[in-house]
Amino acid sequence: MSASAPYLRLQGVSKSFGSFTALQDIALDVNEGEFVCFLGPSGCGKTTLLRIIAGLEIQSAGQITQAEVDISNLPPSQRDFGIVFQSYALFPNLTVNKNVAYGLDNTGSAREATSNRVEELLALVGLPDQGDKYPAQLSGGQQQRVALARALAMSPGLLLLDEPLSALDAKVRGHLRHEIKSLQRRLGVTTIMVTHDQEEALTMADRIVVMDHGVVEQVGSPLEIYREPVSPFVANFIGTMNQLPCEVNGAGGVKLGALSLACQDHKIQSGAPAILAIRPEDVIPHGAGARSPGAPDVIESPGNAFDARIEDMEFLGSFFRAELSCEALGESHLLADFSINAVRRMGLETGKDLTVELPADRVRIFSSGAV
Amino acid sequence: MTDAALTPGATSGPRARFDSEAWVMRGGIAIAGIFLIVAVILPLYAMLSKSFEDKDGAFVGLTNYATYFDTPSLSYSISNSLTVSIVATVIVISLAFAYAYAITRTCMPFKGFFRLVALVPILAPSLLPGISFIYMFGKKGFMRDLLLGEPIYGFIGIVLGSSFWTFPHALLIMITALSLSDARLYEAAEALRASRLRTFFTVTLPGAKYGVISAIFVVFTLVITDFGVPKVIGGQYSVLATDIYKQVIGQQNFQMGAVVSVMLLIPAVLAFGVDRLVQRRQVALLSARAVPYEPKPARGRDIGALVFCTVMAGMLLLVLGVAAYASLVKFWPYNLELGLTHYNFEIMDGGGWGAWFNSMKLAALTALIGTTMIFTVAYLVEKGQGARFGRVVIQAMAMVPLAVPGMVLGLAYIFFFNNPSNPLNGIYATLAILVLSTVAHFYTVAHLTAVTALKQIDGEFESVSSSLKVPFWITFRRVTVPVCQPALFSMAVYLFMNAMTTVSAVVFLYSPDTNLASVAVMNMDDAGDIAPAAAMAMMIVYTNLTVVLIYGVVSRVVEKRTQAWRRR
């Protein structure tokens, strides 16, 4: 394979069920060894796309290439993948050993080779010595590992995981996240995982594919997706984002009510209505009146700042989330996250006035048509 | 087979290249479709078209129907059939509801025993209660005074006999309906200080509503389509099911037989359709968090329930007991010495012990072939990939037999298979046609059992196995069948017992070489050999009882062996 060609390539993939369009013109490249997450709200078509890649569903249009072979029309049995379903779909009447050996049994490989391989796989997923149990005798997390071992048994080139962790409780989930990820790294198997849990996607994926209503909204590394969301949808779906109506004021500025603020570069026409977006944790607090020159406690007067009042404050464990109001915002509020440290140092509390800074490089502008 | 017809919308855009697996799947679906068309649809079509033809096979429109309605002796049976069916339904539903209520909602003792006893009629052909009632209420019957001079032959006999053998069918549905209740509703009613009566009408009845409605339609259909009871004890009181027999066997008037069949088909199809509509509206009353209702002791109610159930169970056992006793008595009522003379079937008309062996063969083959066939078809329909249209059609066809009375099916088989131009003509008058008709006759219930079991297993087994390059038939054998084994057992037992007891379809299809036990009961009774008829009916009961016992033991053993992986 040439170094530049992606391992898996989707081109113009669409799927409709009757008159309902579940997927629309999906294009995506997945590189060899990459861990990709499909992330999106329920019903956005993640599972459908995964099943199309597996051949369990046939796309209405489009082409799929895997390892430079056109697999668009191949039945699942002729494709190269292993799959883990949300329900695990373990065969209840077969022991763990037989579940894992299920595909190997059919290849006619020697019995000893098969049992060695099964042992190796169970060790790999951290379940040695559990081979003689039935799935019903295992915990949810253990069943999940068996399903993973079974999917890996035939050494597939592509591993597909459909919400593999969603049936587990939070603690097991956190643990398995880490395990799956390190297993995937060790084996170097190209992996696609479907999830609607943003935290899962952010911690596990090399790249995230954010989907909504059957289209790909954004593809990028977790940090890119978080830092530079391309649409209000992505911004909102991952983490929390303030979204305030504003008016564009030149190439690098906006007007928020009477305030003029600097922001990231954008290509929206001056004077057009737009949406200003900033994450709560990017809002920086300063003491009240910090903008007036010569005020005490101020080393350098902050730019892109304005005065606001704390309407409400909520303690969220490791930080405070404050709801701020000010004249320029009118009816809407600005959410800001303040560290415990800052709160204590500045004596922040409900009803208090303060100055907040919106760092220009953290302020994104979306055209309001995109909402 | 054209695949374009089976996968709509496949003309444009990409489509899966078929591997051998897809071809096997499609082949299986095609065979299943052809089977149901041949076993159900084409015979019914032959029957319908016969009703529009004259003796020479020329199309005569509605002439036969006009003749039917102009002949009072024929059309009168419609109101007779409706009358007995409605009366018997009212009786059975009331009694079964009370009995089910006693079993599910009281603290009376011996519930398990009462439940078992109530199921006893299922073991017997519907001819048996008729025979027993003749011994009890006939001219020399030991209880005839209870009828105040009314004859047992006719309306009374049919209603009594029908009530006996349909009772367990109603009871099973009612027990299920009454078991599915949420204790929290009762606690709420109690907290609101609702009276017992008020609670009954506002909580109990609405909760069991759909079960009751379903039971009403089931009993009505069973009674109106039944042939055994009116044949034995109907006397001059003619009903649709016996009319078909008289027209076809007595007068060789096949066209009129077809017309009467249509008359019988209509209420059966209507009842079936209405029931489906009603059930579709049933919403899940029980949330996953429902707390099962546990009755608390209430002395008066529990004693009342015990008395009622004792009387009911006593009557059911009496009916069976009379047949068992009569079959052993030398010469009722003059010589009450016991002996097995009546079991010497060889000296009687009706086929002798050979008939019983034939019935065993029929029942075993029906259970074996039927279970295999029906389960496989249900699998293809439920878990199959592709050929969606074909699967939907098969699913619909599988429901048809439930609405087709046995008499109608049997007659339809004559028309279809006894046609010299039919390539399958060869199976006519063989055991094969008996097996085929019996499988078709009892197809739907077994199919629904299979579908229910298949729906409970994970929908992704097939996807997993194709990802592991294992063809679906291996997963079918290694996983699906073992997981569904309890359902397979119960399908087989259901088919076996029904094949043993059924008369209606096979009465038109047996030949001197393939005489059957149930038909022999009818023929011996017809010939006045009522004690041997009782003996043969008891042989059927004993056979089914043995099968049920074996089933109980085997399933317990299997359950033990598989409990490691079956979740409870």
Ligand SMILES: Nc1ncnc2c1ncn2[C@@H]1O[C@H](COP(=O)(O)OP(=O)(O)OP(=O)(O)O)[C@@H](O)[C@H]1O
């Ligand atoms: N066989 C089908 N027939 C009709 N519509 C379907 C079918 N399968 C999926 N859909 C529809 O396609 C859309 C996408 O479904 P899909 O299962 O891919 O969603 P998803 O993103 O995986 O959601 P979730 O997070 O809830 O699993 C949904 O609106 C669903 O109703």
Ligand SMILES: [Mg+2]
């Ligand atoms: Mg999904």
